[in-house]
Amino acid sequence: MNTLIKNVIIVTMKEGDTPFHGDIHLAGDTIQQIGPALDVDADEVWDGQGMAVMPGLINAHQHTPMSLLRGFSDDLKLMDWLERKMLPAEANMTPEDIYWGAKLSMAEMIKSGTTAFADMYIHMDEIAAAVDEVGMRASLSRGMVFLQDDGGQRLTEALGLIERWNGKADGRITTMLAPHAPYTCPPEPLKRIVRLAEEMRLPIHIHLAETIEEVMSIREKYNETPAEYLYNIGLFDKAHVLLAHGVHMTRGDIGLLRGMRGGVAHNPVSNLKLGCGIAPVADMMKQNIVVGLGTDGAGSAATVDMFEEIKAAAWLQKLDYGDPTMLPAGQALRMATRDSAKLLNIDREVGTLEAGKRADLILVDMNKPHLQPVHQIESLLAYSANGADVDTTIVNGQVLMRHRQLATIDEDEMLRQAAIRAKRIVAGI
Ligand SMILES: [Zn+2]
Numbered sequence: 001m002n003t004l005i006k007n008v009i010i011v012t013m014k015e016g017d018t019p020f021h022g023d024i025h026l027a028g029d030t031i032q033q034i035g036p037a038l039d040v041d042a043d044e045v046w047d048g049q050g051m052a053v054m055p056g057l058i059n060a061h062q063h064t065p066m067s068l069l070r071g072f073s074d075d076l077k078l079m080d081w082l083e084r085k086m087l088p089a090e091a092n093m094t095p096e097d098i099y100w101g102a103k104l105s106m107a108e109m110i111k112s113g114t115t116a117f118a119d120m121y122i123h124m125d126e127i128a129a130a131v132d133e134v135g136m137r138a139s140l141s142r143g144m145v146f147l148q149d150d151g152g153q154r155l156t157e158a159l160g161l162i163e164r165w166n167g168k169a170d171g172r173i174t175t176m177l178a179p180h181a182p183y184t185c186p187p188e189p190l191k192r193i194v195r196l197a198e199e200m201r202l203p204i205h206i207h208l209a210e211t212i213e214e215v216m217s218i219r220e221k222y223n224e225t226p227a228e229y230l231y232n233i234g235l236f237d238k239a240h241v242l243l244a245h246g247v248h249m250t251r252g253d254i255g256l257l258r259g260m261r262g263g264v265a266h267n268p269v270s271n272l273k274l275g276c277g278i279a280p281v282a283d284m285m286k287q288n289i290v291v292g293l294g295t296d297g298a299g300s301a302a303t304v305d306m307f308e309e310i311k312a313a314a315w316l317q318k319l320d321y322g323d324p325t326m327l328p329a330g331q332a333l334r335m336a337t338r339d340s341a342k343l344l345n346i347d348r349e350v351g352t353l354e355a356g357k358r359a360d361l362i363l364v365d366m367n368k369p370h371l372q373p374v375h376q377i378e379s380l381l382a383y384s385a386n387g388a389d390v391d392t393t394i395v396n397g398q399v400l401m402r403h404r405q406l407a408t409i410d411e412d413e414m415l416r417q418a419a420i421r422a423k424r425i426v427a428g429i
Contacts, residue, residue: 001359001397002027004040008048008363009377012353013055013337019377024053026359029170029397033355050367051391052377054333055353056115056360057306058340060265061205061244061294063121063143065093065101067108068422069299078211078274085429086299090122092425099126100417105304106134107409112305112387115360115395118242118265118294118344120178120205124161132169135398135408137360139344140165141178141205146189155193162202172396174346176242181207182226183214190233203240203262203345206230209253210245211276227253236260242343244294246284247277254280254287263290263343266335268312269303270296278320281313282327292340293332305387310336314382329382363392 003026011019012034023038024031033040066086073085093101098121109117116137119127124142131138142158144151158177166175177200179185179193185206197204209215209226218226227249235241241262257264266279281291293313295304310332317327341351350360364385366372371380371389393401400408 004042059117060292063297064105066297066299067105068101098123113390141176145184
């Protein structure tokens, strides 16, 4: 592409930048220039009057094919939800179902302004193929549990995914190693994965301290908190680690994460809906721990609209502290962009709008009753906007949605496939 977008409100998300009116020039896969009134020779000129442009949102924790299980098992306790509903349904999923479930999730993400995501699931080759085709950016990992067996088959699949897909799709796909959680990964296999991650220079993606039950079970088995368990195994020594949740963290646990590479993906809507608790986000940030935002799978979160997470993250900290000055709008937006990019280890390429970075960005249509007047653009984007206000989504210089029309997904066919497959998967459960 060689496109000049004119007359937009530019929200760069760079530390210290204030939003301003101006133009942005994209060429190839890159942001060429940003400024008040650019004079460049572009193939296409878009008038962005009334639009805000910001970095694409980055969903730091997803299980994309769980979109097929949205709304199937709400209002249940976490273990009932998992054991009675999710696990039997997932056992019915074919690789083709995974492909279409991932596409359903990607369509929803593109339509709500997400440009990149971290995914942990099974049949990851199908998800990688869908990412390649659709044009999003993703960090993919095969989730590994080591309960019934030594997990050798799952590790082989994880390594196969890395070999086939790391750095592929014009560099849009990266990979991680994903031991599922402290309670599904005993010390020996977990140590093996940490060594592998260090040798192969791959990030680790793992769940941590999502529920009080998890904390109790790790305490019973090892007489440690989940964070202590990971720390003592050496998880935070060298590897870049993406920790999902971090809800039940003691002051001591937070201290253990200080100086770690990577950080925590906060999933406030899923935590709220499953009644898990409120993560100590502000306390972690005070210790300079990077905290980004994710949705978790749509099976628990109900939507993968990151604008919901931005609101929930800010409002939960305000509620928790009884203090409306906690986690202000700009900071919540930075969690969903720059800080999530750090968690995916792609912040050199994306996460802020800067000349030289990849062209991953969204246009938000502010010409709506609920987005007027524009006093503070960051407040409107964090607290008033929702995913349906996103007009255009661009990844790596490719337009994935323009005026709310998906450019790389046949939406009718995708919805048809998702409906048929979802019905079959849950039959009899
Ligand atoms: Zn998860």
